Amino acid sequence: MRKRIQSLHRIQASPSILINSIFIVVLLGILSYSALFSADRNNYPIPSSIETLKKGKEISWGLSRSFSELMRGRIDSARMYNEHGPRIFLFFLVQVFMRLFFLFLVLRNHYGMTWVYLDAGTSIVLFVIAFWPFICRFKEVVVSVF
Amino acid sequence: MQEQNTNAGQGLGIAGLVLGVLAIPLGLIPCTFFIALVFGAVGIVLSAIALSQANRGKGPRGLIIAALVCSILGFSFAFFWGITLKKASPVIKSVIQEIKQEGNLEEVFKDLGNNTEEILKDLEIEEQDSIQETNQDMEEKERALEDSLRVLEGVK
Numbered sequence: 371m372r373k374r375i376q377s378l379h380r381i382q383a384s385p386s387i388l389i390n391s392i393f394i395v396v397l398l399g400i401l402s403y404s405a406l407f408s409a410d411r412n413n414y415p416i417p418s419s420i421e422t423l424k425k426g427k428e429i430s431w432g433l434s435r436s437f438s439e440l441m442r443g444r445i446d447s448a449r450m451y452n453e454h455g456p457r458i459f460l461f462f463l464v465q466v467f468m469r470l471f472f473l474f475l476v477l478r479n480h481y482g483m484t485w486v487y488l489d490a491g492t493s494i495v496l497f498v499i500a501f502w503p504f505i506c507r508f509k510e511v512v513v514s515v516f
Numbered sequence: 517m518q519e520q521n522t523n524a525g526q527g528l529g530i531a532g533l534v535l536g537v538l539a540i541p542l543g544l545i546p547c548t549f550f551i552a553l554v555f556g557a558v559g560i561v562l563s564a565i566a567l568s569q570a571n572r573g574k575g576p577r578g579l580i581i582a583a584l585v586c587s588i589l590g591f592s593f594a595f596f597w598g599i600t601l602k603k604a605s606p607v608i609k610s611v612i613q614e615i616k617q618e619g620n621l622e623e624v625f626k627d628l629g630n631n632t633e634e635i636l637k638d639l640e641i642e643e644q645d646s647i648q649e650t651n652q653d654m655e656e657k658e659r660a661l662e663d664s665l666r667v668l669e670g671v672k
Contacts, residue, residue, distance in 0.1 A: 385530050385579055392534050430547040497541070504544040508593065511600050 386481055390473040397466045400439065404459075408442075409435035409451060431455070454503045461500035468493065478498045524573025525580055526567035527530020532566055535559035549597035556591025563587055575650035 407414050413435050436455025437447035448455050472489050473483045498505070543552035563584035570577045606640040 385526060389533060390529055392530075393537075396534075396538065407630075428546045430545045433545065433547065501541060502545050508544055508596070514594055515596075515600050 384474045384476060386486075387473065390469045390476065393465065394469045394473070396467065397462055400437075400462055401466070404434065404437035405441040407438060408436070409438045409447070429504060433458070457500050461496055464496060465493070517543055522573045522575045524575035525530060525569030525577075526575060528566035528569065529563045529580035529583050531588055532563035533579060534560045534587075534600055535562065536586025540593065543593030543597065546637050548603045549594040549601075552590050552594035553598060555587075556594055559583065559587030560591060627658050 383387060412435070416434075430452070433455055436448040436452035437459055439445075439485035440456060441457045445456060448459075468489070472481065472485065473487060526574055535555045537553040539552045542548040542555060545552075561615070562582055566580045567577065567584065570580055
């Protein structure tokens, strides 16, 4: 009982444990959402907010369906739904393993400031690589509007 | 020297950081900009409260500042997508107008389809009436000519 209380206090005291745990839950939630709903049935509960209002396809068109196909191991089909789907899916997958790894380090008391900077730097670089087409599209849209 | 050994604002700071970090990719994806807008806004509010708590309680501020930066970034991405959508509203209006116009045309065609037989019958009746009228006129003119011929023959 005392050990349990101590471990709870430790979780509360260390933001790293809490942040990594929350991100693991969120990322697993995204993956399970993709696994639960399929592209064949097209039964996604969250509707696209922009595509219903804007004329034509947007860069994120078919991203959920692409994720679902990737969860089922159909890479070619996933690329057909959204060509950028696989790289974003890979980013999320890598993030799950990174969060698990850094959580392991925190629990082992090996998580110093060097690891924090390494974690943040690697995540930012991977994010930019994975979301590069979206960043370019965003830039295009902002330039065209203003 | 003041020691920073309190946890003031840490809980809200963590919540703000999670929301802010989630708001960044969601804000870049056009389909999910609305979720990012909400996450970013809530993240900014939570981070601001956490920052004021940390300032009062002399707690660490690094995480809270990171949360505030992430939330502002995510919110800005989503906000720009929102503006784009608003600017694109003439396109939406034109689409709605097109749909409305097509709807009117369809209605006209439907009405025409339902009343075609009636319209044809009316046209046939009108034609028959006009033919009858012309026939009557011709008969009257023939009679008038015959009468005038008889009168002329009688004069002779």
